[in-house]
Amino acid sequence: MSIYLEQIFQAAMIFPFVALIFTIPTIILQYRRFGHLHFLRLLIVFSFYLYILNLAFLVMLPLPTTLHNCPDGAVSGALYQLEPFRFFTDIAKEAHFHPQVPESYLRIFKASSFYQVAFNILLFLPLGVYFRYYFIQRFIPTALFSLGLSLFIEITQGTGVYGLFACPYRVLDVDDLFANTLGGILGFIAAPLFTFFLPERKRLLRYQAADRVSAVRRVIAWGVDYVILQLIWSFYLETLSYSKPVLLFILLILYFGVLPYLWKGFTFGKWLLRFRIEDINGRRHFFRFLHRGTWPSLLLTLDVAYFQWVNSVSIVSRVDAFIFLAILCLHAAFFLLVIFRITRADTRLFYEKWSRTKKRPL
Template sequence: MSSYIFPIKTAMITFPILAIFITIPFSLYQYRKYGYINIFRNFILYSFLLYLICSYYFIILPLPSVTDVRSLQAEGTQYTQLIPFNFIIDILKESTVVISKPSTYINILKERAFLQVAFNGILLTPLGIYLRYYFKKDLKKTIIITFCVSLFFELTQLTGLYGIYNAPYRLFDVDDLILNTFGGFLGYLIAPLFTYYLPETNTLDDKVDLQNLKVSYIRRFFAFYVDWFILGFIPYKDSDLIMQAIIIFLYFIVLVYFTNGKTIGKALFKIKIKGKHEKLSFKEVFKRYGLLYYGFFGINKLLFTTGDLNKIEYTNYIVIIAIIGITINLLIFIHFLLCMIKKDNRLFYEKFSDTRNIIA
């Protein structure tokens, strides 16, 4: 049993790390395809990801302690088993079940050969459920996809984890292909039993009004992150405040004005800035991003810059600037919390410029 628990524990540890790396591209895909993120759809897809990780770990873990596994194997070690339904012979060889004695039937649930067959039979059963329920695949496509996934698993074992090990450390078994594919088929058949009380995935977006849907802070943060990730490739010294001011002016003010509310990040996540009228005015854009970057972020930049001044005669000025900076940041933090509590997604610089984010 521990051989089955270990892969699950490992998957639970690595899943959050992988989820962090895929969150932004995954969110980008959903925003562009659906215009928003549906929490239930997120739950289904992330659970599907966790299931795939667990399945993969089941067929590769535990890993050998050395890459030279060939030296640990006996001469003539068999790497493939190509006889279909050989698992029946294995079960009969190891079984202590006596047909004439029903009391021995329970013993089969403890036998290695039977448990191995049962495990391979249910390994891809959830895949069949996911394929029918969420991905809307028919029976033929479900069987084909399940077989391909099973073949991928077997080739992973046959290649010694893609050449990392100099010989396979697990057997390529044609019975596994048969049992895994049957599991996917079974999953397809029983899917309605598991999804009866779940909403139909093709109706998740029916009642969503994208025109009146507010742009979440998470979506705005992703767009903000992409914008500054792009600007990070522009070579300039961190101490060159004038160059930074010029870059901000060109990217967040001039570009947004000429694109009528879009930066690259906002365009990717299908949002834009909206002013009083259909066309943004230069004044609205300048007020919005001038207050944010030259005002709020400018004060913070000045605060960190003064930390480099070590001359004793500047001590009083440093203390004053530090107090001002801390006070401003505290007030902005409180303002942000109040906006979240009131469910008002317009922050101070948006209210001052009378602009807001909308879904493009």
Template sequence: MFQSYLFPISYAFMSFPVAALVFTLPFLVVQYRRHGYINKIRAIVLYLLLLYLLNAFYLIMLPMPASRHNAAPTGSIIQHIPLQFIQEIRRNSNIDPGNFLSYFSIFRQRDFLLAAFNVVLTVPFGLFLGYYFRTRWVVCILLSFGLSLLFEVTQITGIYGFFDHPYRIFDVDDLITNTLGGILGYRIALWISALLPRIEQLDSKVDHSAKRVTYTRRGIAWMLDLPIWMIPFLTLQSWQLQGAYWITTAVYFILLPCCTGGRTFGKWVVRIRISSRDGCNRLWGLTVRYVLQYGVLIGANVFLTTPSLLTSLPGPWTGIPYTLVMLLDFMFLVHLIIRVFKRNPLLVYEQWSKTQNQITWPHKQQTSAENLADNSI
């Protein structure tokens, strides 16, 4: 019986890297937006929650029928009698009232093991609700019941119509035992919470102004900005307007941040902005920064995608622009790698423009940097 549980668990662990990859971007966005940085303890707990949900899903859903066109069930697909499993345990157990040791045979009985499994299945769910989310016990009961109901509905509908017929029964006892497991996990979380870091106090000593803006954070902001910038760019391109790249880049990355305190949409989401150092003029700093970044570094590559400009060069000279751009890209890549390993966030175009990325966080939530534990990534 226990062997049958190893099969879905192995599938859960194999699919976890893919699920984690999909989960990471929204996780980072929410953490930067809500907490201003990434806390390692919070990240570990949430990834463990993802791993648990994958295991629970596979344990409930697997094994599946070999074909979508599975046979219709021969008996009832709904078991509606509460605590029916207790009657099944009593009926199928060989208990001798005169022999005390015979009662231990219950723990090897299949119906008992199935009920125990359904309790254990949602104990981690209750742990997460009690420790990380700090829900009330009433909310824990409702959410545990809701999770169990989701499992049962998914099964009885054949994964919402994917299979022609249900391949598991809807068992009211599963709702009872799963909810009991959630409550048990919730109580365990309350008992052991004193031994674990308090989730609500993880940010109590964090000075956001002292935090370094990581390249991960900057990359996410750029990924959020890119599709917004592309809409007007592609629109102007479809109208065959010359200089569409330069116009949209200047408006979105220079004029917009100048009017919004150094923020684009992506930077606003992850709570960072471009600030000027040494009291430099914001418009001048933004202009120099993005002329170097999008005009020189990226603009040189855009230049290579313009055939009309290259064909105007004499034949022996057409290879020179490609060589120069490749050399420029290689030099910037080396520069970026050096900065990453030296943990120096300022790139060459930031040094020359005297600008930098800065975390924007409400002043009232900032505290002293004393005894600050660096938990950011």
């Protein structure tokens, strides 16, 4: 039991890092699938991540201390138990079970073989609950997935993690397939007992467009657009011999001004997060879109042009230091403006107001 608790503790320690990695993809999927963020739904998703992490740790750890883990004198080995329902025999033998001896019934619950089967059932019990409530799956898909996942685990163990280790370090047991699948089925059947206090799943999982584009949604879209622009710049434009600030300004204008007009108000980030740009009348207007994209493009280009110039000179004068300080203050003011605007009913920034455009969630 202590070794199981140790693995659960290790999973709990690693979970914050796993959650950090999956936060952005999860939020993107939530917006694309449901149109908005819901705290309880996010909590359920991350609890599922925690469950899968615990499942992986419990069935795979501890790993052998060396890749050459075969017993002395053996080059390779196999650990298989292919006799179905052998656990009945193992439990009866360990508990010295006899139908006419009442005390032997109690000894069943003290047998380590019984605990092993019970553990394998309980291990997949949450999977059935998640599949019925959150993933809205029927009985047969849930049972087949439980069987498939259990088979994948057993093959992984029986092959020494597909040849990574010289010998298997756990037994490939056909009875585990039965116990795990039974656990998934029981979880599916018992799901209402565990989820009765949660909202109706159709209400929790329905698509509902948000009233406005939140700051989180917008920042993630900016991040996606930044990655796309960085890839375009790194793999193509950076190799050209033209002025880098001029090329950057043209790229930004095309991306933030022209592309939304051609693509129904979308950039790649906005499309991924399911919101678009339109004018205040709900239409696409080329010059307003171009006006909107000009200001952030100009600010970013001036930053790049200034820092490129500073890197090209050998001595930085007081004027350069003053300009740098002014740019830093400008960025701080812009950041404070963003913080101020996202707390207001009208979250549009200055360049959105000047261009008479707005963001519309889908």
